[in-house]
Amino acid sequence: MQVSVENTSALERRMTIAIPAERIETAVNKRLQQTAQKAKIPGFRPGKVPMSVIRQRYEGDARQEAFGDLVQSSFYEAVVEQKLNPAGAPTIEPKSFEKGKDLEYVAIFEVFPEFTVAGFESIAVERLSADVADADLDNMLEVLRKQNVRFEATDRAAQNEDQLNIDFVGKIDGEAFAGGSAQGTQLVLGSGRMIPGFEEGLVGAKAGEERVLNLTFPEDYQNLDLAGKTAEFTVTVNSIAEPKLPELTEEFFAQFGIKEATLEGFRTEVRKNMERELRQAIKTKVKNQVMDGLLAANPIEVPKALLENEVNRLRVQAVQQFGGNIKPEQLPAELFEEQAKRRVVLGLIVAEVVKQFDLKPDEARVREMIQEMASAYQEPEQVVAWYYKNDQQLNEVRSVVLEEQVVDTVLQKATVTDKSVSYEEAVKPVQAPAAD
Structure with a gap:
């Protein structure tokens, strides 16, 4: 087999492969012999059909099948011989495929970029540290109470955080517009559900009262037909209900599956969850800074095949997340x-760091991570056992641990600054930079 390789770009390779005619005929004859054993032809017993008849009827199909098999096997042999690492399936262009002659074809494909990860010393990381203070715990208990708020009817005037049942009709230039009217809608004042001024305009209203609100849609309103336009809303307040926070009782604790249904037991469980969230938030922020630093220090070209595959994966995820009658493509x-390019580049960089430093998943850390996740469940031992019985899930945890070990490897060489902050600041998500 003769192989020649041409570099047509930084990553694209054009490989010409020639397969000797003898190998082709051997593959074709093998196919024909397999066919002869099971061919059913009138006048002949199975397995007794003369090869001349088999060849006459099936040689064309056998040759095409042999072509497919030979292309697949010879391409694999060639990339191994040439020490190439294809990043996707090749495009095959046959040059010649005639009986009695060598098979020659061209395979066009991309290879994975070859690079060494560098620039660890240029990466700056701010590593936060924080504790869950009693005040943070108290605030979280209030959040949980508000998430389980009940509303009770009241005769007083409406205030922020009250739940109103309203009817409203919106008009622009005296004409009702699509989506601008509703009946029996529940609205919590101060929730920000409606356009600016709508909820504020109902503060002080009483049940049975009608109010007319003259408002302007924001310039960046999602419905471009309404953006920046002035509308008149006639709102009827049907009823007003005031919020009633639940008391911290056994009944309230039971909603969260707390075994020890006491205030102390509840506070202990909530604190554990907050500490778990805190550790994860700090870890995630450090990881993001490390990954951003690796990206900045290691610009690499992305194989188109990998980028297309990742785009398609993200399309499928978007359809699954948001639903709708739409196909991913x-x-x-x-x-x-x-997003796809970031994922692909980071995947290549992380894989290269693993290779450079010969990293293997630390099984002790794998078990520790599984136990950490399992601690959020009522029967943690069963969860741990489940992970160790499911290879796919276990390998996913190993991949996460291996990525953490990559981060640790970078941190040993990067410039790390430790900073003590409040719990609230530590768990606050990092805001994405505003678009220009």
Whole structure:
């Protein structure tokens, strides 16, 4: 087998492969012999059909099948011989495929980029530290109470945080517009559900009262037909209900599956969850800084095949998350290209760090992570056992641990600054930079 390789770009390879005619005929004859054993032809017993008859009827199909098999096997042999690492399936262009002659074809494909990860010393990381103070715990208990708020009817005037039942009709230039009217809608004042001024305009209203609100839709309103326009809303307040926070009782604790249904037991369980969230938030922020630093220090070219595959994965995820009667391929690729490129590049960089430093998943850390996740469940031992009985789930945890070990490896060489902050600041998500 003769092989020649041409570099047509930084990553694209054009490989020409020639397979000797003898190998082709051997493959074709093997196919024909397999066919002869099971062919059913009138006038002949199975397995007794003369090869001349088999060849006359089936040689064309056998040759095509042999072509497919030979291309697949010879391509694999060639990339191994040439020490190439394809990043996707090749495009095959047959040059010649005639009986009695060598088979020659061209395979066009991309290879994974070859690089060494560098620039660890240029990466700056701010590592936060925080504790769950009693005040933080008290605030979280209030959040949980508000999440389980009940509303009770009241005769007083409406205030922020009250729940109103309203009817409203919106008009622009005296004409009702689509989506601008509703009946029996429940609205909590101060929730920000409605356009600016709507909820504020109902503060002080009483049940049975009608109010007319003259408001302007924001310039960046999602419905472009309404953006920036002035509308008149006639609102009727049907009823007003005031919020009633639940008391911290056994009944309230039971909603959260707390075994020890006491205030102390509840506070202990909530604190554990907050500490778990805190550790994860700090870890995630450190990891994001490390990954951003690796990206900045290691610009690499991305194989188109890997980028397309990742775009398609993100399309499928978007459809699964948001639903709707839309096929993944109908979503524009441009929506996902930036995120896909980041994922692909980081995947290549992380894999190369693992290779450079010969990293293996630390099984002790794997068990520790599984136990950490299991602690959020009522029967943690069963959860741990489940992970160790499911290879796919276990390997996913190993991949996460291996990525953490990559982060630790980078941190040993990066410039790390430790900073003590409040719990609230530590768990607050990092805001994405505003678009220009």
